[in-house]
Amino acid sequence: MSAGKSLTSEQSHALFDVLTSHEILNEIESLKHSETIATFGPPLQPTLSHEASSPLLRVLLQSFILDLPGLRNVVPHFWTDNIPTLATALDSRNLSESYDKGTVGIRRTLSTATASIVESVARGRLGGYPKQEPKKDATYDKANPDDVVRAWDDFLHRIIYGDLLDSMFIKAAETDKLSDHEPVVQAAHEYAVIMLASLLHHNLIVSPRGQSMLSLLNRLHRLTPYFLVKQTLKVGNAATMLNGMVQLLLAKMNLSTVTSWFGGQASDSGMNLLQQIISQVLSAENAELRKRAKAIEQSHDAPNKSQMEQLRGYASDTAQAQEKLRIKSRIHSISIAEAILAGETAKDPLDKSCHKLALDYLSIELAIRDREKLVEVLCHQQPDLLTTSIRELVKVYEPIIRALHNAVDLVSGVADAQAFIDDLINLSLLDKTKRNDIPTVQDFVHLLQKHQGSSHVFIHQALKNGKELSEWYHEYTRKAVGQYKQDSKIELSRVHVAAAGDCTAMLEKLMAAISGDERHVVIDELDRYAAFLESLAGKSTHQMQHIIRASLASDDNKDAKTDGNPGMFLYKWQHHMDQTTVTPGPEGGPPRTGGTDSVKDATAVDVDGSKPASAIHERARGEEDVKPPDVGNVLRLLGPGFKEELRRVVDIKKG
Numbered sequence: 063m064s065a066g067k068s069l070t071s072e073q074s075h076a077l078f079d080v081l082t083s084h085e086i087l088n089e090i091e092s093l094k095h096s097e098t099i100a101t102f103g104p105p106l107q108p109t110l111s112h113e114a115s116s117p118l119l120r121v122l123l124q125s126f127i128l129d130l131p132g133l134r135n136v137v138p139h140f141w142t143d144n145i146p147t148l149a150t151a152l153d154s155r156n157l158s159e160s161y162d163k164g165t166v167g168i169r170r171t172l173s174t175a176t177a178s179i180v181e182s183v184a185r186g187r188l189g190g191y192p193k194q195e196p197k198k199d200a201t202y203d204k205a206n207p208d209d210v211v212r213a214w215d216d217f218l219h220r221i222i223y224g225d226l227l228d229s230m231f232i233k234a235a236e237t238d239k240l241s242d243h244e245p246v247v248q249a250a251h252e253y254a255v256i257m258l259a260s261l262l263h264h265n266l267i268v269s270p271r272g273q274s275m276l277s278l279l280n281r282l283h284r285l286t287p288y289f290l291v292k293q294t295l296k297v298g299n300a301a302t303m304l305n306g307m308v309q310l311l312l313a314k315m316n317l318s319t320v321t322s323w324f325g326g327q328a329s330d331s332g333m334n335l336l337q338q339i340i341s342q343v344l345s346a347e348n349a350e351l352r353k354r355a356k357a358i359e360q361s362h363d364a365p366n367k368s369q370m371e372q373l374r375g376y377a378s379d380t381a382q383a384q385e386k387l388r389i390k391s392r393i394h395s396i397s398i399a400e401a402i403l404a405g406e407t408a409k410d411p412l413d414k415s416c417h418k419l420a421l422d423y424l425s426i427e428l429a430i431r432d433r434e435k436l437v438e439v440l441c442h443q444q445p446d447l448l449t450t451s452i453r454e455l456v457k458v459y460e461p462i463i464r465a466l467h468n469a470v471d472l473v474s475g476v477a478d479a480q481a482f483i484d485d486l487i488n489l490s491l492l493d494k495t496k497r498n499d500i501p502t503v504q505d506f507v508h509l510l511q512k513h514q515g516s517s518h519v520f521i522h523q524a525l526k527n528g529k530e531l532s533e534w535y536h537e538y539t540r541k542a543v544g545q546y547k548q549d550s551k552i553e554l555s556r557v558h559v560a561a562a563g564d565c566t567a568m569l570e571k572l573m574a575a576i577s578g579d580e581r582h583v584v585i586d587e588l589d590r591y592a593a594f595l596e597s598l599a600g601k602s603t604h605q606m607q608h609i610i611r612a613s614l615a616s617d618d619n620k621d622a623k624t625d626g627n628p629g630m631f632l633y634k635w636q637h638h639m640d641q642t643t644v645t646p647g648p649e650g651g652p653p654r655t656g657g658t659d660s661v662k663d664a665t666a667v668d669v670d671g672s673k674p675a676s677a678i679h680e681r682a683r684g685e686e687d688v689k690p691p692d693v694g695n696v697l698r699l700l701g702p703g704f705k706e707e708l709r710r711v712v713d714i715k716k717g
Contacts, residue, residue: 073592220246337440398645576699
């Protein structure tokens with residue numbers, strides 16, 4: 063390919079996908095470092111712009127978050143003081159890394175999940191949604207998989223470029239029945255339900271971390287004071303109700319709470335109900351973890367007392383000292399435990415069973431310390447920025463809460479939410495002794511369909527009875543979807559491929575800056591990646607078709623059910639998880655990855671040491687995922703330039 067020739071539509075689309083995917087994941091993961099927060103730029107640092115550390119996140123923040131009703135009225139120091147201080151406090155506690163724990167940690171799980179979802183939003187904001195006029199008077203059959211997929215594309219086009227958004231607000235204010243909406247809305251709703259069900263299934267069933275996150279949700283759910291919340295919401299006066307809710311959740315439980323009633327000075331010490339719940343949940347997990355640590359200490363295969371003391375010491379060591387030992391582990395192809403105990407193992411070598419227990423012990427001690435530090439920052443920090451920040455958010459959201467209280471039956475809304483979470487937990491909890499009866503995506507589709515009516519009623523009541531509320535969110539939504547309008551007209555070469563929209567010229571500029579030989583290498587990688595995206599899209603559509611057909615099948619027809627998960631973002635999320643770098647095992651060798659069987663098994667272990675029956679994840683996951691090709695040269699040659707271009711366009715708004 064000649065140096066002057068333009069990229070094909072498929073190549074531009076692939077390049078755009080690679081660069082945005084890599085950039086958004088790096089920016090999200092770097093938020094754990096206080097240096098990133100200190101150079102984030104507006105709104106955290108209003109005067110810093112060009113050298114901002116996270117230009118793509120800033121684009122999304124400015125386009126979709128800062129204009130949210132309520133949040134747009136928050137005081138500036140919420141961004142400039144509260145958020146950076148909380149982030150710095152968490153960074154200073156040096157929470158553990160997946161490498162040391164030998165598992166894919168919750169932070170890594172959440173950051174990769176967020177990145178996989180947000181990258182599509184980022185591409186839409188930067189490149190725009192393709193201008194492809196839907197067919198007039200098109201019909202959609204919800205039982206036809208092709209119609210459902212086509213309806214979603216037509217729905218998005220009419221929302222962005224047409225008047226469907228306005229008609230939806232009008233219709234939702236008139237009725238709470240989905241069947242009264244246009245056919246394209248009904249079919250697109252079916253698509254959205256399937257995608258949400260796929261996300262829930264992947265997160266709670268397929269992911270090795272799923273059951274431990276479900277246990278955390280279950281503990282939070284059981285401690286939430288639903289009865290008191292519903293009783294408070296029954297208060298007729300909105301101001302009194304809101305004050306009662308704030309007192310219920312945020313009032314400190316200490317001696318000054320009493321003395322302040324008599325004119326004394328209120329104190330920021332102690333914990334409110336929200337912090338009590340956080341503390342109890344994490345403390346309960348630590349109790350289980352300490353039982354496991356004690357069991358290892360008492361095992362006849364355990365490391366000696368001096369070695370275990372060194373492992374405990376590593377958990378509270380500085381980030382710099384820990385990183386030196388990680389480098390040692392990588393260079394010498396030894397586990398992190400062996401790197402920590404290098405001097406001790408020379409005197410008392412670890413056999414294989416002892417080595418495994420040492421790694422388990424280190425992982426448990428790191429998990430205990432993480433929870434202690436989270437409680438320290440969120441519940442005992444002085445001044446209490448968590449409570450202060452929530453109070454400031456309540457203050458700016460007061461008009462919205464008042465309007466909701468007057469327009470919607472909030473007691474029923476909370477009861478509906480409680481019932482949904484009950485059903486979600488009951489469906490998702492796996493029997494640790496059985497390998498059969500694993501919930502499928504279709505089971506989650508049924509769950510969402512069972513409860514979707516309550517959300518429709520809520521929206522209808524809010525729009526019908528809260529005229530001002532409807533205006534606020536209608537205005538915001540119009541601005542938000544306006545961010546996706548494409549200035550350029552780029553034809554789709556085939557389904558799913560629309561070059562890079564308004565960013566195509568930017569990518570051509572980046573390609574023009576590299577040499578001919580480098581361009582040849584980049585094009586070769588892009589062609590392979592374009593083929594990967596096409597395969598991924600085809601697989602996702604195929605799984606979508608299976609689920610829609612399964613929804614028409616009899617419940618007794620088990621063969622009609624499928625365990626596959628539609629959604630390209632889920633395949634990318636799984637790939638990010640599988641690429642997580644983890645310490646070598648007892649046998650040594652290069653660092654393992656999150657996709658290694660031993661790492662997946664360790665990740666699946668809950669805090670109490672239990673784990674689902676073997677083969678649960680393999681069966682739930684279904685077919686082997688499509689693996690993306692290497693794009694290292696693309697990122698090396700074009701990644702830095704792409705970030706610089708993002709810094710130039712970060713302050714440009716659409717809509």
